[in-house]
Structure formats: structure tokens, C-alpha cells
Amino acid sequence: MKVGIVRFPGSNCDEDAYHAVVDHLGAEAVFCWHKDHDLQGADLVILPGGFSYGDYLRPGAIARFSPIMREVVAHAERGAPVLAICNGFQIACEAGLLPGALLRNANLKFVCEQVHLRVESIATRFTSRYHINDVITVPVAHGDGRYTADGDTLERLEGDGRVIFRYVDAQGRVTDEANPNASQRNIAGIVNAAGNVLGMMPHPERAVDTLLGSADGLPLLHSIADSLLEGVAA
Amino acid sequence: MTRFRVAIQIVPRRGLLDPQGKAVADALHSLGFGAVGDVLVGRHLVLDTDAASADGARESARRMCEQLLANPVTEDFHIATVEQA
Numbered sequence: 001m002k003v004g005i006v007r008f009p010g011s012n013c014d015e016d017a018y019h020a021v022v023d024h025l026g027a028e029a030v031f032c033w034h035k036d037h038d039l040q041g042a043d044l045v046i047l048p049g050g051f052s053y054g055d056y057l058r059p060g061a062i063a064r065f066s067p068i069m070r071e072v073v074a075h076a077e078r079g080a081p082v083l084a085i086c087n088g089f090q091i092a093c094e095a096g097l098l099p100g101a102l103l104r105n106a107n108l109k110f111v112c113e114q115v116h117l118r119v120e121s122i123a124t125r126f127t128s129r130y131h132i133n134d135v136i137t138v139p140v141a142h143g144d145g146r147y148t149a150d151g152d153t154l155e156r157l158e159g160d161g162r163v164i165f166r167y168v169d170a171q172g173r174v175t176d177e178a179n180p181n182a183s184q185r186n187i188a189g190i191v192n193a194a195g196n197v198l199g200m201m202p203h204p205e206r207a208v209d210t211l212l213g214s215a216d217g218l219p220l221l222h223s224i225a226d227s228l229l230e231g232v233a234a
Numbered sequence: 235m236t237r238f239r240v241a242i243q244i245v246p247r248r249g250l251l252d253p254q255g256k257a258v259a260d261a262l263h264s265l266g267f268g269a270v271g272d273v274l275v276g277r278h279l280v281l282d283t284d285a286a287s288a289d290g291a292r293e294s295a296r297r298m299c300e301q302l303l304a305n306p307v308t309e310d311f312h313i314a315t316v317e318q319a
Contacts, residue, residue, distance in 0.1 A: 099307075106253045148250060
């Protein structure tokens with residue numbers, strides 16, 4: 001598996017993603033400069049966290065127009081996997097790869113902490129290595145992570161099983177206290193209709209080593225690698 | 235072509251939680267402006283653009299809002315003024 005990590009001006013989790021993919025997953029990774037039109041043959045594209053373009057206008061609003069996004073959208077439209085983390089999730093929403101938007105955290109604070117996520121579906125190419133309802137520990141670090149969509153969109157996401165991760169407490173219960181940004185329905189991660197684009201605010205690439213608090217993000221990367229080996233389309 | 239100056243207001247859609255607006259409303263209340271109801275905190279943009287007419291400049295600004303300046307999921311926009319620059 002070859003992983004293309006897109007670098008925008010202001011990306012700051014690109015090295016974390018590289019470290020996770022190369023040193024922990026054992027796969028090949030390359031950086032893809034946002035002004036290029038070349039994904040360098042990547043099987044998986046990661047849109048990493050950070051503050052692309054300084055979050056000017058809205059997080060992700062400008063990055064969406066970076067030259068390489070044309071290739072990223074084409075990659076997604078071919079059914080190939082895209083993992084959009086944090087600012088990457090914001091960019092993916094702005095680019096129309098995923099529905100909804102990420103708004104300012106309700107408490108107006110930048111939240112940087114370990115959170116508990118419940119795995120809501122394992123019938124995706126991103127979560128096959130987990131068990132349903134697993135409670136995993138993954139860090140968040142964002143100021144604009146409040147997932148918001150209109151009622152019809154939320155119903156469709158729920159009905160189609162496209163809510164993949166939800167903020168929960170340590171016992172796996174959906175509570176307001178466990179929701180770090182007041183996302184609607186405690187939504188932490190969703191996939192697109194075709195199931196090949198995952199957007200999530202928490203950082204699985206920063207949860208790959210128990211020495212640093214958690215390795216619960218690693219099965220996500222392994223799931224994607226499995227799906228590529230098996231030739232899963234979505 | 236004439237140069238026009240267009241002022242655009244973008245605010246969070248009513249019904250969505252606007253924590254900044256709520257914080258400002260709370261501050262105003264504590265200052266004694268108890269008559270204040272909802273507050274929305276948004277953005278005000280002023281841009282210059284060339285167009286054949288004021289209507290043309292307004293239409294162009296509307297498309298800019300739809301495609302970039304406002305998020306169609308969460309924000310509403312209003313072209314406040316169009317004046318010759």
C-alpha cells in the first residue's frame with residue numbers, strides 16, 4: 001500500500017501521519033504538495049490535520065481550491081480510499097466529498113485531549129479490524145469540530161449506517177459530557193455514500209503507540225490496508 | 235465596465251447554535267442591555283469588482299457567496315450595498 005499525504009500550507013499533522021503509516025503500519029508513504037497535480041500513484045490519500053491557509057474565511061474553505069484537490073476528488077470518485085482527519089475532515093466537507101460542516105466548538109475553546117469513541121459500524125473498509133461498539137481512545141485537537149448538518153442529512157447518515165464514530169464516555173454511553181464540541185448526535189466520524197471517504201475530527205494517526213497513550217488508531221490503518229489487499233471497491 | 239464596491243453580510247443560519255453570538259448576548263445583558271435578544275456573529279466583507287451595471291455586480295457577488303464566501307450548510311448571506319467605487 002502506498003499512502004499519499006497531502007501537504008497544504010498550514011498542515012501540521014502530515015509528519016504524524018507519515019510516522020504512523022511508515023513506522024507503525026509498515027507501509028510506504030509520500031508527501032503530495034498541494035500545488036502539484038500528482039498523487040504519485042497513492043492507493044490511499046490522507047488529508048491531514050492542521051490549519052490550512054490559517055483557517056482564513058472558514059476552516060478548509062480555501063484549501064478546497066488547492067490544485068491537488070482536483071486529483072483528490074477524482075481519486076475519491078474512482079472509489080479509492082480517502083482518510084480525512086481533523087482539518088482534512090473540514091476540507092472534505094467544504095469540497096463536497098462529505099455532507100455537513102464543522103463549526104466552532106460550542107464552548108468556544110480549543111479542545112486538546114484524549115476522548116472515547118464508539119465504533120458504530122465495522123462494515124466499512126476503515127473499521128473492519130474493530131468490533132462493533134468497541135470503545136477506543138483517540139486524541140482530539142481542534143477549535144472547530146462541531147459536526148452540523150440539516151435534519152434530512154442526519155437521518156440519511158444514521159439510516160445508511162454512515163456514522164462510524166461517536167463521542168461516548170468510558171462506558172460507551174452517548175452523553176453531552178463526552179461530546180467535546182457539541183457535535184450533533186455526538187458524531188465524530190462519517191463516511192460518504194460510497195463508503196470510501198472517511199472524515200473524522202479525532203486523530204487516529206496520533207494513537208498508534210501505547211507509549212504515547214493509545215494504539216487504538218492502528219486498527220483503522222490496518223483495516224484500510226486489508227481492504228486494498230482484498231481489492232475492496234468500497 | 236464600472237468598478238463597484240459591494241458589501242456582503244454573512245451570518246450563522248438561525249436555528250443553529252451560535253456560541254459566539256450567545257457569549258456576546260450574555261455580555262450585553264450583564265452590561266445592562268437587557269432588551270437584547272438573539273445576537274448573531276458573522277462576517278462583513280467589502281469587495282471591489284468590475285461589472286457592466288450595479289445589478290451585474292450584485293449577481294456576481296451572489297455567485298461568489300454561493301461558491302465560496304458563505305457555507306451553504308450553515309450560513310446565510312445578504313448583499314447589503316452595491317455602490318460605484
